[in-house]
Amino acid sequence: MARELLILKGDIIFTPMLGEFAIHENSYLVVQCGKVRGIYQMLPQEYQGLGVEDCTGDLIIPGFVDLHTHAAQFMQRGFGLDMELLDWLNHYTFPEEGKFQSTDYAAKVYALFAEELIKQGTTRAAVFGTIHQQSNCLLFQILVRKGIGAYVGKVNMDANCPEFLKENTSESLAATEKLLCEWAGNTLVKPIITPRFAPTSTGTLLAGLGEIAVKYNLPVQSHLAENLSEIAWVRELFPGQREYHNVYDYYNLFGQTPTLMAHCIHLSADAISCMARQQVVAVHCPDSNLNLTSGIMPARKLLQAGVRVGLGSDIGAGHSLSIPEAIVKAIQLSKVNFLRDNSQKPLTLAEGFYLATKGGGSFFGKVGSFEEGYAFDALVIKDRADLGLSLEERLQRFIYTGEPSQIHGRYIAGKKI
Ligand code: GUN
Numbered sequence: 001m002a003r004e005l006l007i008l009k010g011d012i013i014f015t016p017m018l019g020e021f022a023i024h025e026n027s028y029l030v031v032q033c034g035k036v037r038g039i040y041q042m043l044p045q046e047y048q049g050l051g052v053e054d055c056t057g058d059l060i061i062p063g064f065v066d067l068h069t070h071a072a073q074f075m076q077r078g079f080g081l082d083m084e085l086l087d088w089l090n091h092y093t094f095p096e097e098g099k100f101q102s103t104d105y106a107a108k109v110y111a112l113f114a115e116e117l118i119k120q121g122t123t124r125a126a127v128f129g130t131i132h133q134q135s136n137c138l139l140f141q142i143l144v145r146k147g148i149g150a151y152v153g154k155v156n157m158d159a160n161c162p163e164f165l166k167e168n169t170s171e172s173l174a175a176t177e178k179l180l181c182e183w184a185g186n187t188l189v190k191p192i193i194t195p196r197f198a199p200t201s202t203g204t205l206l207a208g209l210g211e212i213a214v215k216y217n218l219p220v221q222s223h224l225a226e227n228l229s230e231i232a233w234v235r236e237l238f239p240g241q242r243e244y245h246n247v248y249d250y251y252n253l254f255g256q257t258p259t260l261m262a263h264c265i266h267l268s269a270d271a272i273s274c275m276a277r278q279q280v281v282a283v284h285c286p287d288s289n290l291n292l293t294s295g296i297m298p299a300r301k302l303l304q305a306g307v308r309v310g311l312g313s314d315i316g317a318g319h320s321l322s323i324p325e326a327i328v329k330a331i332q333l334s335k336v337n338f339l340r341d342n343s344q345k346p347l348t349l350a351e352g353f354y355l356a357t358k359g360g361g362s363f364f365g366k367v368g369s370f371e372e373g374y375a376f377d378a379l380v381i382k383d384r385a386d387l388g389l390s391l392e393e394r395l396q397r398f399i400y401t402g403e404p405s406q407i408h409g410r411y412i413a414g415k416k417i
């Protein structure tokens, strides 16, 4: 359990609004029952005499949120990235995911994955497992044991994939329902409905998953409009639907319950306004955009249209679990978009930081900020506070050049991990 009262003292910085820092130098942050109570320059009378975690001279920032990652692709990072999406899936990803038939293999890889998440300062993640029930259970257990906040998805696929990953449709749906019933009551690690993407799904599977999502009011995650060949394939496979997103929408997998869609690179104006209207969260995965030569998500355009946006590592199409790296690359890619189209203003560091904390965190509830009532997910970062830099400059420098070894404290929902 989170300790009832926790008080930290240090240099506090977070983004309560897109692009705006709140800065509290040398201040006290009071946490009660895992939630932020307030930030004070002087410690109020009622809290005096209680123990203070003295982090004077250290930065205290919200933990990072990874809104799209594949735990089962951890060992695959860096492989086959000369290919585009569909070849990469067939040559590398599907064979690697096939190995998760073995719970021994899964136990090893998922433990390494969870350790690396923690090392990189990620405190919440939306995670894809594989189709394999027992290995998925292990993934839940390992994340729970580590104290990480997560949504974990059993991947569903029943078409257009190798036989060793192809599920029987009704068994896939039954396994999904069984797993979610087992884990629905957990507070930090919860189930999420996870059709891999439209091409590896029959309409029957998508219809069943949409029904389960609505019946249990469960969130959904999948991939959308990542690659041009993928999009053409969806058009062939689902000729009755106007566009890619209409496939998910038709089956109640597009905002009927909270929904994450990774990539969203090649979207029409109609698709973007549908996402905004239905509050579907677009997950920007910059490394993956580049590694698989998929394209560049038009993050500014989506934000301007009112779409909620978060950041993801998307390993193994991405090669790193570092969310600070994703912030930097999202900013850099937004500059490429700007150079091509000057109506798409580049993202600022404060905007990138917001996407990686409160933006993505909002999918988990009150997460990713230090406003009152927010879950206390935080990192304590050692840096040189004695060199006359402003707090904002110190944060900028950490995001661009920081090392995981500088993270000296990690809290998730008020619990030190
Ligand atoms: N689309 C369908 N499956 C995947 C996957 O595993 N990674 C990425 N990047 N895109 C996908």
Ligand code: FE
Pocket (backbone or CB within 6 Å): 068, 070, 223, 262, 314, 317
């Ligand atoms: Fe992905």
